[in-house]
Amino acid sequence: MNSIIFTILSISMVFGAILSIFSRNVVHSLLWAMVSFIAVSGIFLHLGATYNAIIQLLIYVGAIPILIAAAIMLTKSSDPNYNITRKVRLIYSIVGIIILCIILGEFISVNKDFYLSIHQCSVYVNSYSDIISIAKNIYENHFILLIEFGLGVLLTVIGVSHYEK
Amino acid sequence: MKSNVIYCLTTYNYQILSLIMFIIGLLGVILLKNFIKILISAEFIINGINILFISFSSYQPSDSYIGFTIVLFTTGISAVVLAIALYFLYILSKKRINTDTEELFNDNESMLNNNEELM
C-alpha cells in the first residue's frame, strides 16, 4: 500500500517537473509545476509531516504561482493569445469548485469530532502531534533561527525596496 | 500467486526521488532560456531538498523532528528569493519593453560587444 502511494506520487511529481520544463508556454509550465508541488505535498503527508504538507500547499501552490503569474503578466513574457472562451472558463471553474468541496468535505469528515466538541480540543492539544513537536523544537532549541529568518527577510525586503536604478 | 517478498520503503527511495528532482531542476536552470522557467526550476531544486530532509527525519526512531523544522525555513527562504528575483525581473522589464527571453539574449550580446571592444 505504501509503495503504491509512493509510486503514484513520485511519478506524478517527476512527470510534472519534466513537462514543466519542456512545455513551450510559460503558463503551462507553471501549471505543471503546481501539479508537481501538490504531489510533493502528498509525499510529505504520507511521511507524517502534516504541517509541512499544508505549508507546502499554502506557499508553493497558493503564493508562488500567483507571484509568477503576476510577473508573467507584467513582463508580457508569453504569447498573450489566449483564446479561451467564457464557456470553457465557466466549466473549468465549476470543476475546480467541486474538487475544492470534495477536499474540504474530506477534511471535515476526518476531523468531525474536533469541530463538534470543544472540550475534546484539549485532548488533541495535549497529545504530541507533529505540529506541536515542531513548534516546541523551534521555540525551545532553535529560537534564534526564527528570529534570524525574520530579520533576514525584513532586511532583504528593505534592501530590495531601495533598488531603483 | 502470492509473493513472499516484502518490499520495504526506505530512505533510499526518497533519496533517489530527491536526486531526480534536484537534477531536473538543475538542468532546467542551466539549459532553459526563459527566465521564468529558470525560476520555476529553482523551486524544483528546493523541493527536492525538502523531500530529502523530511524523509530523513520521518525515518528517525526518536522523537526528533529536526528535518521538519529545517524544511519550514527552506521553503520560506525559497519563497523570499523568488519574490526578489521576480521584482528584479519586473524592474528590468520596465526599462526594456521586450520579453524576458530576448532580454537574456540582449544581455549576452551586449556583454559580447564589450568583450570584442576590449580584445
Place this chain on the structure above:
Amino acid sequence: MLENFYWIILIPLWLALIIISAKFAGYNLSKKNTVILSTLSTILTGLYSGYCCFYTFFHAPVESTFNFIKIGNLEFNLGIYIDSYSSIIGLTISVITFAVYIYSAFYMRDEKDLSRFYALLNIFNSTMLGFIFSPNLFQSFIFWELIGVASYLLIGYWYKKQQAANDAKRTFLIHILGDMCFLAGFIIVSYCVTDLTQAMELASLPFSELKIIVVTLYGATTPLLYTIVCLLFIVAALIKSAQFPANSWLINAMSAPTPVSALIHSSTLVLTGAFLLIRLFPMIAMDRFSVFIILCIGLITAIITSIAAMVQTNIKRILAYSTSSQIGLVFVSLGLYSPTVATVYLVAHACIKAMLFMCSGVAIKLNRDSQNIIFMGKLRECMPVVAICFIIGALSLSGIGFCGFNAKHMISDLFCFSCFNSILFGLISILTTFYIFRLYFIVFEGKNTSVFVGEPYKLTPLSYKLIYTSIIFLAVIAIGLSLILPAGKFCIIYLLNVLTIVLCYFLYNTNIKLKKIPVLYNIALNGFFINRIYYWGETIVYKYLCVTASFIDTYIIGGVEYFIKLSTILLSKIEHSLQTNNFQSYISYGVWTFILTIGAFISIYTFLMQTFGV
C-alpha cells in the same frame, strides 16, 4: 752551477712580456730597440746553449726541477735538463733565431709597428727552448701546446687577410689533433708506470729515468697497448713535423711572412716532432712495428713531397715541400735505429733551410711581394751574394757539397743492409736535386729579364747590411759544420746528382719548350690532393655539423618552442571558450566544481578508510 742559470731560457719570454705590456701602456718600442733587444736575448741563450754543449762533452747530463703540481702523491715537475741532444739543438735554435731576427729587420721594415712581431717571435723562441730543455714529458707537453699557439699567432700575423687567418686556424686545428694523441700517450704511460712502481716522482716521466720508465711500461702493458702508445707518440710527432698524412698544414702555413717561415716552418717547429721521437727513442725502439712505421712514413713523405715540389710555381711552396721531404729523411734515419744521425741531419737541415728561405725572401721582396717564380729571373746579376749563398744551400741540400754532403752520407750509410731502401734513397736525392736546382735556375739564372732588373724596389744600404749579415752568417755555419762532421765518400748517387744538375741547366736555362705530363703533373701540382682531401673533409664535416645543428635548432628546439606556442594558444582558446557571457554556464561550472571536489573528498576519504582505517 749550470742549472742555476735556467732562467736564461726564459729571457725571450720576459722580453716579449715587456714589449706587450709596453704596448698596452701605449708606449711602442722603436724598431731599432726591439731588434737590438731581441737579438741580444738570442745571443745570451746561444752562449748559454754553447756552454752547455761544451759542458756535456765532459760531464753527465744535468737536471734541475721544481715541483709544479702535486695531485695526491703524484708529482709533476718543471725544470731544465741539459743533455747533449738538448744543448746541441738549443744552440741551433738560438743561432737560427739570431739570423732570422736580423733578417726580419729588413723584411718587415715596411710595417709600422714591429713590436708585436718581435714579441711573438720571442714567445715562440722561449717556448721552443722550454720544449728542448724540458726534463720530463709533462713539460714537453705544456710547451708542445704553447708552440702550436705561438705558431698560430705568427702564421696569422697579417690577420686582416682572410687567407692568412684561415690558414692559421686550420694549422692550429691540425696541431690540436696531435696534442690530443700526445696527451693520450702521456696519460697511458704515466698511469702504467706509477701504477706498477708506486714511485710517484715518476708521474711526470722524467727523461733522466727513461730506462726505468721503458722497462716498467714494457712490463705493465700488453704488446698491443705498447704499440698503441708508441703509435700515439708517432702520430703526434708526425703531425707536428708535417709528415705524410698531415703535411697540408705546412703548405698552408706559407701565408705567413717569410721570416716566420724561415724560423718556424723550416727549422724549428718541424724539429719538435722529430725531437720528441729522439727523446723517446729508447721507448719506441723496443717495438719493431713502430720503428717500421716511422721508416715507412719517412720514406713515403720524402717521395711524395719531392715529386710535388718538382712542379710548383710558388717559391715558398717548393721550400715547404722540401722541408717535409727532409724531415721525412730524419724519420727514415730514426726508423733505422740511429737517433744521432737524425740529430745531425736536423741541425744541418735547419741551417740550410733557413738560409734558403731568406734568399727566397729577398727574391719575393724584389718581385714586389709576389711568390710566383714565373715572374722572376736573373737575380744573380742583381745580388750575387744571395745567389752564392743559395748555391751553397742548394748543393748541401742535394748532398753534393758542404754540410749536407756529410749529413746525407751519414744517412746513406745506414742503408747498407737494404737494397730496395737504398734505391728509394737514391731516387729521393735525385728528386731533391732536381727541384732545388730547378728553383735556382728559374729564379737566379732565368729567362725572364724581368720585372725587377729595372724596377726600383729600394734596398737601402742598411737592408743590404742586414741581408748579408744574416745570410752569410748561416752560410759560414753551414761550411763550419761540414768541417766538423765526418766526411762522406763518393758513390754513384753523387754522380747521379751532378748529372741531375746538368739536366736542370739544360731544361731551365735554355730555351727548350717544356710539355707537361698530363695526369701526373696535375697530381703533383696539387700536392697529391692531400690538402684537397683535408679541405673536403672539413667542409663535409662542417656541413654535416651545420646540417645537424640547424636540424636540431629548427625541429627539436624549434619544435619545443612551437609546442609551447601551440599549447599557450590552445590554453588561451580553452580559457576564452570558458568565458561565455551566459550566467547559466557559470552556474554549471559551479555545479561541476562542487561535484568534483565533494566527490574527490568522499572518494579519497573512503579509499583511505578502506586501506588504512579502522
